[in-house]
Amino acid sequence: MKNDFKPVVDHRFNLRKNPKPDVSIVVDCQVLAVEPHKTLSYTWAAYGLESVVTWTLTPTRTGTLLRMEQSGFRPDQKQAYHGARHGWQQSFAVLEQVLARTD
Numbered sequence: 001m002k003n004d005f006k007p008v009v010d011h012r013f014n015l016r017k018n019p020k021p022d023v024s025i026v027v028d029c030q031v032l033a034v035e036p037h038k039t040l041s042y043t044w045a046a047y048g049l050e051s052v053v054t055w056t057l058t059p060t061r062t063g064t065l066l067r068m069e070q071s072g073f074r075p076d077q078k079q080a081y082h083g084a085r086h087g088w089q090q091s092f093a094v095l096e097q098v099l100a101r102t103d
Helices: 076-102
Strands: 014-019 021-033 038-044 047-060 063-071
Touching: 021 047, 047 076, 063 076
Parallel strands: none
Antiparallel strands: 014 021, 021 038, 038 047, 047 063
16 A cells, blocks of 8 residues: 555554545554564554554564554444455465565
8 A cells, every 4th residue: 555654653644545446545544663673553543443553573483473463443343354354364465475576
């Protein structure tokens, strides 16, 4: 997604996507925490959902474990939860392809 992200605590940024000519998706975010090579955490606000996304890197014997967690879904936000779940699965599939490249 297009964005104006900066890894600076309190920086406000937007994630933007136009999946169709007449559809625009904008997610408002704010950086909460940055620990280089360890953790990135930011708010994620769109369509009534206010959540927190946290990325964590953990060294392992064979490489690095990447963990992503999005928290803050209310019980009445099942549609948002399932939409996010589907979206993250797609994003991780693309990331996996990028990381599999050897060149």
